[in-house]
Amino acid sequence: MAENLRIAVIGTGRMGSDHIKRLTHTIAGADVTGVVDIDAGRATAAAALAGDHAKVWNDPHAALASGEYDAFVLTTPGMLHYDVLMDALDKRVPIFCEKPLTADAATAREIVDAEAALGQRLIQVGFMRRFDAGYQRLRGWFEDGSLGAALMLHCRHRNPTSPPNFTDALMIYDSVVHEIDGVRYFTGEEITEITVRRGRASRGAGGQLSDPQQILMRTESDVLVDVEIFVNAAFGYQVHTEAVFEQGVVDIGGDEGAYVRTAGRWGGAVTPGFEQRFAAAFDTEFQGWVNTLRAGRAPDGPSAWDGYAAAACCEAGVAAQDSGETVAVTLGDKPALYR
Template identity: 45%
Template sequence: MSDLRVGIVGVGVMGADHAERIVRKTAGARLVAVSDADLARAEALAGALSVGSTSLAGSVRVVEDPLDLIAADDVDAVILASPGFAHAEQLFACLEHGKPVLCEKPLTMDAESALRVVEAEHKVGRQLIQVGFMRRFDPEYAALKQLLDSGELGRTLVLHNVHRNKSAAPTFRSEMIVRDSMVHEVDVARWLFDSEITRITVRTPQPTSLVADGVLDPQLALFELANGAMADVEVFVNFQVGYEVRCEAVAERGSATIGLGSGVFTRAGGQWGGAMPADFRVRFEQAYDIEVQRWVDATVRGEIDGPSAWDGYAAAAVCEAALESLGSGRPVDVTLADRSKVLG
């Protein structure tokens, strides 16, 4: 079969990373077009990836309007790495044109529009949307999931999570810590427990002095799940040290922890330690590689192989409740539509 022809909407940090990945690492796929609100940025990337090397599999063109890219006859599938506020319109366009899409989180900015996306996809009659919760593809997280599902440790009771970034842009506000950072732990908890989050509480200690006034960083959240389990997370996006993601699952007969170190973890001379990556692209590079390759392979088969539109909707609903709790400091129940009624 010929390569899957991929178009990318949004070529900032994540979109440009995916563009390089499609061109240089992903088998069975070819990047044909990019679109970005910053036309100069899109043109610079397309030019860099189109420079006469045969290894780059041809030229990459720039399409000014993302909806035109989605509708293009020579684009078989789309990666959405545009800002979250643009996702709803672009996802509906993908569904209208029957284009499989890998959508970076969030699915949309609120639960109501996310549910409309789920309903619209259901009317199409097949799953076209995969959401970019890449931790499910990380080998450490995948191994943890396999261990917990095996029952070797008994029932999983508690999940402890730490999510720290070295720094965030001054424009990264309190609500973005929920929607763009904590949302990963929301999906991890739902996935590892195979249960929905029914209530969330978000509390904030004294914020770090290294952020603008009004930014609540770090944040602490407690998730309560339908199966009776609980999960907590500390999100700190201006940690200053490096990028650190850890997860410990506590079960009836033991515990399991991932994310203790990157590379060789040493103990010598009365000290212990290892390398800490600078950002998420280093820590989860392999997860992104696996995610995109499996998305391409599944798309060719006419399937998805990862988090669904429903997973994106459920995460949006939890984050919506989290923002309410962030403002009040009180627990907030998560309201989800009846999945059986929505999806038949």
């Protein structure tokens, strides 16, 4: 496809608006020519971000049926994904779906089976960390085996504050989901079990959350994983991973950027949020997706299976939160399309 991709963005909230700006001003080979949102005012404002040439829709299914777009970006809340994804599969239109794939593992599995029945990949799921340079370097150590077998992963995921009405379950579904996908990305294995441990809660959680928590996981080859999730860490946004191999240890996500000494002080800055920490990863993710589609190839980033596996692990994680027990993760057969 020589021309720019005509893209419609479904959902114009925080992520949708950010992606409209990215596709318009940073990504080559793409034009946002449609925006979809039930809120007409928000949709109109989002269309202006694309340079006032984007058509406004209030119904995603009408936009999908119009034939006016080469691909779609879906950024609505997860409970609204299922019908749109099924419609996109029915019309055989490529769609980039921000995580989660759907709101639960059962419907995510239905999406997987529907796409597998078509025999072609159309869905890419927005696990942007896979496109971070540090993540890709660390995966290389797992793949080349030069440090021996992987034994353990130690992960830290810290946010400055949590949004209003954030819940313990959302600590898994909205935050730890990234570590879940990261473990699968690094190791190339599925997660087989999850345990959640609660301890002393920070006063920053306002009595609403058991924050922080420790998530323990095991992979198919018995790599042990521990995750600290702390969503009211106050000081900034930090994602750090340490991989322990038989013959060495590799860290990524440490403090980066300028280290300044001035006026009797020394130090650097901590990123305030995920948008800044993973800005380059988002750009790489979308440029690769656009390049692949323009070349006439199927999306090759995180798949519907990856979205389903993450959903199943999140459900197991919340069950472990509630029960205090170790919960097994059961995925069922993996279709040949994703092997």
